[in-house]
Every structure is written in structure tokens, then in C-alpha cells.
Amino acid sequence: MKKTKYIFFTGGVVSSLGKGIACASLGVLLKSRGYRVTILKLDPYINVDPGTMSPYQHGEVYVTDDGSETDLDLGHYERFINENMASFNNATSGQVYYDVIQKERRGDYLGATVQVIPHITDAINEKIESAGKKTDADIVIVEIGGTVGDIESQPFLEAIRQFRLNNKPEDTLVIHLTLVPYVAGANELKTKPTQHSVMRLREIGLQPDMLLCRTDRLLDESVKKKIGLFCNVSPKAVIDALDVKTIYEVPIKYAEEGFDVHVLQKLKLPKGRLQFDSWKRKVNRYLKVKHEVTIAICGKYVALHDAYKSITEAFIHAGMENDVRVNLQWINSETIKPRNVQEQLSKVSGVLIPGGFGERGIEGKLNAVRYAREKKIPFFGICLGLQCAAIEFTRNVLKKENANSTEFDAHTKYPVIDLMETQKTIRDLGGTMRLGSYPCKLKPDTKAHEAYQTDQIDERHRHRYEVNNAFRRDFEENGLIISGLLPDNSLVEMLELRDHPWFVGCQFHPELKSRMAKAHPLFREFVAAALRYNKQS
Ligand code: GLN
Numbered sequence: 021m022k023k024t025k026y027i028f029f030t031g032g033v034v035s036s037l038g039k040g041i042a043c044a045s046l047g048v049l050l051k052s053r054g055y056r057v058t059i060l061k062l063d064p065y066i067n068v069d070p071g072t073m074s075p076y077q078h079g080e081v082y083v084t085d086d087g088s089e090t091d092l093d094l095g096h097y098e099r100f101i102n103e104n105m106a107s108f109n110n111a112t113s114g115q116v117y118y119d120v121i122q123k124e125r126r127g128d129y130l131g132a133t134v135q136v137i138p139h140i141t142d143a144i145n146e147k148i149e150s151a152g153k154k155t156d157a158d159i160v161i162v163e164i165g166g167t168v169g170d171i172e173s174q175p176f177l178e179a180i181r182q183f184r185l186n187n188k189p190e191d192t193l194v195i196h197l198t199l200v201p202y203v204a205g206a207n208e209l210k211t212k213p214t215q216h217s218v219m220r221l222r223e224i225g226l227q228p229d230m231l232l233c234r235t236d237r238l239l240d241e242s243v244k245k246k247i248g249l250f251c252n253v254s255p256k257a258v259i260d261a262l263d264v265k266t267i268y269e270v271p272i273k274y275a276e277e278g279f280d281v282h283v284l285q286k287l288k289l290p291k292g293r294l295q296f297d298s299w300k301r302k303v304n305r306y307l308k309v310k311h312e313v314t315i316a317i318c319g320k321y322v323a324l325h326d327a328y329k330s331i332t333e334a335f336i337h338a339g340m341e342n343d344v345r346v347n348l349q350w351i352n353s354e355t356i357k358p359r360n361v362q363e364q365l366s367k368v369s370g371v372l373i374p375g376g377f378g379e380r381g382i383e384g385k386l387n388a389v390r391y392a393r394e395k396k397i398p399f400f401g402i403c404l405g406l407q408c409a410a411i412e413f414t415r416n417v418l419k420k421e422n423a424n425s426t427e428f429d430a431h432t433k434y435p436v437i438d439l440m441e442t443q444k445t446i447r448d449l450g451g452t453m454r455l456g457s458y459p460c461k462l463k464p465d466t467k468a469h470e471a472y473q474t475d476q477i478d479e480r481h482r483h484r485y486e487v488n489n490a491f492r493r494d495f496e497e498n499g500l501i502i503s504g505l506l507p508d509n510s511l512v513e514m515l516e517l518r519d520h521p522w523f524v525g526c527q528f529h530p531e532l533k534s535r536m537a538k539a540h541p542l543f544r545e546f547v548a549a550a551l552r553y554n555k556q557s
Pocket of ligand 1: 374375376377378402403404405407427482483484485486
């Protein structure tokens with residue numbers, strides 16, 4: 021039987037060092053050397069999943085095919101390693117405690133006192149092993165959220181200590197991601213924060229095997245030697261993680277540093293042959309592109325781009341396939357009024373309205389839709405964006421005044437967007453939307469069909485409300501085409517304007533399926549339309 025190997029990634033010094041991207045980058049390199057790789061994110065917070073958390077707190081909620089609401093790092097994993105993630109790729113403290121408490125209530129512990137050690141730590145280790153088994157992975161990369169020293173992450177780190185004890189030394193690896201800051205006054209790179217953070221790790225019985233050091237300049241040999249000496253690792257195991265222009269350069273830099281080869285040596289695995297040229301070519305070409313195009317994103321959380329992480333990345337992939345740099349202009353939809361919409365949107369070549377919840381900023385979004393529809397600017401509406409397109413069309417083309425979604429106006433005379441029957445009796449908030457992958461059949465001779473080049477697709481959803489079927493006929497008769505439907509025809513999945521260069525809305529979230537290896541067809545075509553608009557205007 022094959023022995024699965026485990027790589028644990030911990031973080032130190034400060035948060036936001038890009039642990040998710042580090043895991044995803046190592047993941048894609050190991051996959052490119054022929055290994056089956058999966059990645060598991062362990063989040064120390066108590067929420068059972070991030071589905072109920074505000075985007076301000078936690079950024080985007082990333083939805084997988086199986087309908088789990090997960091951490092946004094899973095998006096990076098999918099985009100880099102080009103594998104579908106599932107519920108077992110993300111676990112939170114809340115989830116672990118929830119499982120353990122349910123077992124305790126059932127009496128499964130047979131009268132034992134239920135404790136953090138061993139019950140919680142055992143439950144954590146079961147999650148780690150199960151991620152490997154379910155995917156038949158050769159290598160499981162485990163990212164521990166948070167920073168060493170946080171009270172919340174302690175059970176995870178303790179679980180890893182036990183995990184290592186129960187496995188052979190060459191079957192597990194701990195990689196610690198730290199920051200080596202440059203202090204201008206001293207003209208020196210400072211290693212002390214790294215020393216301290218490794219000290220915290222060793223206090224709880226975890227000796228890192230490798231250190232990945234985020235830095236804005238290369239670490240010279242003397243710095244690596246010093247870090248190695250104080251942190252008890254070989255200087256060769258101290259790897260630079262230099263700042264780069266795009267996150268897609270990270271694996272290229274790692275490969276140049278020999279990071280992946282070093283990891284495989286430590287795991288006593290053959291290094292295989294790295295097949296990574298097409299990735300490198302794509303990135304290098306993208307770094308040299310000359311054309312630019314600007315797209316407005318009119319949303320509610322624009323101050324916090326992490327809330328739209330997958331959209332930002334999908335535009336990079338789409339830019340790569342169109343040989344153009346896509347500049348995103350973030351516009352707070354609350355500020356878009358009829359009197360300033362022209363000023364706000366006259367310089368952009370495309371308008372995107374992303375998903376969202378709640379009434380705030382809706383009228384501004386409708387102003388943006390109207391402007392894009394009337395001025396024939398390429399428009400892309402995602403989820404709430406599609407719903408806004410339907411509301412705007414009903415109000416201004418079908419002339420049904422104050423048409424709305426019942427999410428924003430429960431008593432509107434024209435409920436063009438309404439709650440699905442199945443949602444009406446649900447009280448809980450967590451995990452209760454229409455979530456995950458559903459099929460959608462595409463109408464021939466539409467922009468949707470042209471983009472996908474196929475009759476049926478599968479896309480991921482996260483919403484409660486739907487286009488009200490009572491309006492479908494009016495839409496079609498007046499030029500708003502229903503280009504995508506659930507195969508049994510019961511739900512509208514895509515809408516598009518007939519007499520417009522590119523005006524497409526989808527009830528699902530295409531951004532979640534855009535990959536570095538292949539841009540999402542709708543983003544690719546939206547950017548292409550924006551480029552055409554840009555050239556002609
Ligand atoms: N608020 C809308 C709904 O629940 C749209 C959701 C979204 O954009 N993800 O249907």
C-alpha cells in the first residue's frame with residue numbers, strides 16, 4: 021500500500037504572508053513532478069464554516085462543487101493545482117468541536133471525560149488522514165491558519181506534534197513561513213522575529229524542517245547561516261520567498277530556489293521530472309503585455325478586495341488569454357447616482373456587478389446596469405448582478421415601476437426576483453442556500469453558448485433568490501434572452517440582451533471555476549468584448 025506523505029505549513033511573525041499561496045505553489049510544483057497532491061486548510065476559528073462570516077471579516081466565501089462554504093485559500097488551491105476541492109479540504113475548530121460534542125451526546129465516548137488531548141487532537145488527525153484517503157493523494161499539504169503563538173491554533177499544533185510522533189521522520193515535514201524584514205536604519209535584514217517565532221514552535225514540540233522566508237531582497241549566505249543556527253535547521257533549508265509582481269510567479273521562483281526538490285529529498289521521494297513550461301510561458305508573456313483595459317466592479321465591499329478574490333484572479337486568467345492587463349476600477353455602488361454615473365463609468369470598457377446580499381448599494385448598481393445597457397458597454401452580472409440586470413430591465417424596459425427583488429422590497433408589486441419555494445421555511449443561516457454545482461443547459465446561438473462552445477455546463481451556486489418565472493415571457497419578447505436554464509426548465513440560470521455587444525448575467529459564480537491552466541470562458545469573452553469596445557471607442 022502506498023504511504024501518503026504530509027507537509028504541514030505553519031506561519032509566524034505576522035499574518036497575511038501568503039501561506040495559502042505558498043501551499044498552492046508548492047502543490048503545483050509537486051503535481052508537475054508527477055505526484056497526486058491535495059491541500060487541507062485547518063482554520064482555528066469557532067465558526068463551523070465561513071458561510072456566516074461577513075466578507076469584511078473573512079473575505080470571500082469559496083464554494084466547492086459539493087456545496088461546501090469554505091475558506092478563500094481553497095480558491096488558490098484550485099486555481100494553482102487545478103484540482104477540485106471538497107468539504108474535506110477545509111476544517112475549522114468549530115467543526116472539530118461540533119463533531120466531538122455530537123459524539124459525546126450520542127455516548128460514543130463510553131463515559132470518558134472528553135478533553136482537548138486526546139479527543140480534539142484525535143479528531144483533527146482524523147481529518148488530516150481522511151483528506152489523504154479520500155483523494156488517494158501521494159502528498160497532503162496541510163495549511164494551519166493563523167500565526168504560531170495564537171491560543172486558537174494550539175490544538176492544531178499539538179495534533180501535528182502527535183501526528184509526527186506516530187509517523188516515520190521521512191513521512192512528515194513541517195515548513196514554517198516567516199518574515200525577514202529589512203530595516204533601513206540599520207541597512208540590514210533582521211532575523212530576530214523569525215528566531216522568536218521558531219522558538220514558539222519548538223516550545224510546543226514542533227521543530228520546523230524548513231523555513232520559507234518572505235523578504236523583499238535575497239537573503240545572503242550569512243543571513244541563511246544565522247537563521248539556520250538559531251532555528252536549528254540547515255542553511256540549505258532556509259528558502260527565500262521574494263516579493264513578486266503576480267502570485268503566479270511564486271511557484272516559478274520556488275522552482276528556481278530548488279524548494280520542491282529539497283522537499284522531496286526530505287520526504288525521501290524521487291524528484292521526478294518537472295513539467296512546468298506552459299505555466300512559465302504564460303506568466304512571462306503576461307508580465308510583458310502591452311495592452312491594458314479597464315473594467316469597473318460596482319460592489320458593496322470594494323474597500324476590501326479579498327471579498328472578491330476569485331473575481332480578481334479570474335480577470336488575471338482572462339487577461340492572460342487575451343494578452344491584456346485588466347485594470348480593475350473598484351466603485352462603491354452606494355456612490356453611483358443617475359447624475360454621476362456617466363462620470364464614474366465613461367472611462368471604463370466593461371462593467372461587472374458581483375454577487376452580494378442585502379439592500380445597501382442596490383440602487384447604485386441599477387444605475388450602473390442601465391448605463392451599460394443603454395451605452396452598449398460590455399456588462400457582466402454575477403448572481404446578484406444578474407438579479408440587478410433583471411430588475412433594471414423590468415423597471416426601465418418593461419416599464420414596471422418599482423419592480424424589485426423581494427430580498428429588498430417584500431411587498432413590491434413586481435417581484436421579478438423572488439425567494440425559491442424551498443427557501444421559504446428555512447430559519448438557519450449557515451449552509452442553507454442553494455449551494456454548489458448544478459447543471460445548466462445553454463440556448464444555441466447565444467453569447468453564452470458561443471463562450472462555452474457546448475450545450476450543457478456545470479457551475480457553482482450560492483444564493484436564495486431566483487428570477488421569477490412569471491416574467492420570462494415578457495423578457496424574451498422584449499429582447500432579454502434566457503440563454504441558460506436548469507435542464508428541467510424550472511430555473512433561469514443565464515440572461516443576455518439581444519441587441520447589445522455583450523451583456524450577460526449568470527445566477528451562478530463562474531469566477532469560482534477559473535483556473536490558471538484555463539481561464540473561465542465567460543470571463544475570457546467578457547474581457548475580449550471589453551477589448552473590442554476599448555478599440556472602437
Ligand atoms: N442576495 C442574492 C440571493 O441570495 C444574491 C446572492 C449572491 O449574489 N451570491 O439570491
